[in-house]
Amino acid sequence: MTxxxxxxxxxxxxxxxxxxxxxxxxVNPPILDLSTVENQVLDKAYEEYVPELGFTKEAVENASxxxxxxxxxxxxxxxxxxxxxxxxxxLILFHLKKCRQDxxxxxxxxxxxxxxxxKSETDKLRYLINKRLAMNQPVLKFLPKALGHMILPTNxxxxxxxxxxxSDDITYYAGDKSTDFTWYSKRFSISGLFVxxxxxxxxxxxxxLSDTAKFVDSRLQEIDTAGYVYNSVEExxxxxxxxxxxxxxxxxxxx
Amino acid sequence: MWVHCGVRPNLIxxxxxxxxxxxxxxxxxxxxxxxxxxxxxxxxxxxxxLIYAGxxxxxxxxxxLKPVLKHMWEQEVHHRSTFNNLxxxxxxxxxxxxxxxxxxxxxxxxxxxxxxxxxAMACTEAVETVIGKHYNTQLRVLTNNFADVKELxxxxxxxxxxxxxxxxxxxxxxxxxxxHLDTAIQHDSKNARPYWLLxxxxxxxxxxxxxxxxxx
Numbered sequence: 001m002t003x004x005x006x007x008x009x010x011x012x013x014x015x016x017x018x019x020x021x022x023x024x025x026x027v028n029p030p031i032l033d034l035s036t037v038e039n040q041v042l043d044k045a046y047e048e049y050v051p052e053l054g055f056t057k058e059a060v061e062n063a064s065x066x067x068x069x070x071x072x073x074x075x076x077x078x079x080x081x082x083x084x085x086x087x088x089x090x091l092i093l094f095h096l097k098k099c100r101q102d103x104x105x106x107x108x109x110x111x112x113x114x115x116x117x118x119k120s121e122t123d124k125l126r127y128l129i130n131k132r133l134a135m136n137q138p139v140l141k142f143l144p145k146a147l148g149h150m151i152l153p154t155n156x157x158x159x160x161x162x163x164x165x166x167s168d169d170i171t172y173y174a175g176d177k178s179t180d181f182t183w184y185s186k187r188f189s190i191s192g193l194f195v196x197x198x199x200x201x202x203x204x205x206x207x208x209l210s211d212t213a214k215f216v217d218s219r220l221q222e223i224d225t226a227g228y229v230y231n232s233v234e235e236x237x238x239x240x241x242x243x244x245x246x247x248x249x250x251x252x253x254x255x
Numbered sequence: 256m257w258v259h260c261g262v263r264p265n266l267i268x269x270x271x272x273x274x275x276x277x278x279x280x281x282x283x284x285x286x287x288x289x290x291x292x293x294x295x296x297x298x299x300x301x302x303x304x305l306i307y308a309g310x311x312x313x314x315x316x317x318x319x320l321k322p323v324l325k326h327m328w329e330q331e332v333h334h335r336s337t338f339n340n341l342x343x344x345x346x347x348x349x350x351x352x353x354x355x356x357x358x359x360x361x362x363x364x365x366x367x368x369x370x371x372x373x374x375a376m377a378c379t380e381a382v383e384t385v386i387g388k389h390y391n392t393q394l395r396v397l398t399n400n401f402a403d404v405k406e407l408x409x410x411x412x413x414x415x416x417x418x419x420x421x422x423x424x425x426x427x428x429x430x431x432x433x434x435h436l437d438t439a440i441q442h443d444s445k446n447a448r449p450y451w452l453l454x455x456x457x458x459x460x461x462x463x464x465x466x467x468x469x470x471x
């Protein structure tokens with residue numbers, strides 16, 4: 001019985017974090033649901049206290065006090081409703097989700113729709129990745145610590161799920177139409193690229209992050225080339241396999 | 256003959272709402288089911304396309320059989336591109352075994368075609384039997400378990416255009432798959448030897464593939 005309960009809970013928390021079927025005629029749940037108390041506390045913390053205190057417990061406690069809760073009630077609240085029971089991690093996840101939500105809102109704007117209508121998928125990818133990286137700038141000095149917290153054994157699954165959601169979002173917004181294994185390789189490459197770029201960004205001393213942009217560009221080109229090589233080899237192999245069968249058949253038909 | 260994967264003009268296109276969504280959100284279970292439906296059907300139609308490709312490669316020298324195979328193959332290509340579109344637009348993850356389905360389906364089609372034409376037709380019969388049943392199950396669930404979704408404008412439950420479109424697509428495809436089944440029987444599928452072993456093995460393979468493609 002305990003086991004079943006546990007399983008149910010796990011699957012529920014998974015349903016919230018993994019984005020599935022995208023509907024057109026039905027309302028899609030938002031990436032970040034600001035109607036819950038937890039998210040309101042986190043939102044307040046993220047907007048007002050994180051720039052000063054970083055992704056810390058204090059930021060959340062201050063925020064819960066500020067929106068009229070007891071400053072200790074954040075602990076109680078998240079103890080019951082979050083599966084991590086870890087205020088810092090919840091705040092970091094909030095940052096990740098908020099960035100994704102902003103990206104989603106942005107790609108629906110007319111600016112993006114018009115400006116990138118005729119651009120290639122790679123162009124869109126480059127733009128969106130840089131856009132997402134730029135969203136890190138306000139919290140950049142707290143990012144190394146946050147990354148350290150994200151890769152703790154207890155948190156890594158959630159961090160990776162968010163990373164996958166991000167690369168899934170970006171590839172979808174860029175107009176990806178892959179229907180086979182390419183679907184996976186694209187998303188894995190983008191996830192890898194994003195992590196590498198984020199780490200590169202931490203040491204980037206240029207003001208407008210132009211070095212990071214260059215880094216993203218070169219990595220994207222590598223991925224493009226790898227995809228081209230793979231497709232060419234596959235096409236060549238398939239062509240030759242079919243030709244071989246046809247040669248054999250023609251030889252047999254000659255009798 | 257080999258360049259066939261492009262999008263075809265006679266695709267049943269899904270419409271898009273002009274003024275935002277018309278219906279309340281689907282429940283997580285309903286979403287999960289739709290995702291499963293699209294993933295498994297896409298993998299299935301990919302398999303069907305490649306089975307016919309394999310059979311065609313092995314049997315296209317047979318003048319009588321060539322147009323029959325070609326007709327069925329073309330319908331499968333259409334089915335496949337329809338589900339490819341659904342998968343892309345509804346952001347459904349394709350089956351991770353896709354490369355394996357490709358090789359397996361093409362191999363099965365070619366192997367049975369290589370045996371003789373009766374074996375190829377028995378293969379079609381077995382596959383289409385499983386697929387027909389599978390589509391019927393999906394239609395039943397889509398009819399029975401999606402009736403509780405409310406419209407946004409009025410307090411009334413109805414199927415959204417999206418669900419209607421999916422049901423209609425599956426219904427049309429199911430009918431075409433069952434036509435293929437009849438075609439296979441007309442072309443002596445029952446004379447294949449060993450008939451029972453062949454059809455039951457292929458049915459088992461198809462059911463396992465369906466089980467896996469629904470999930471991963």
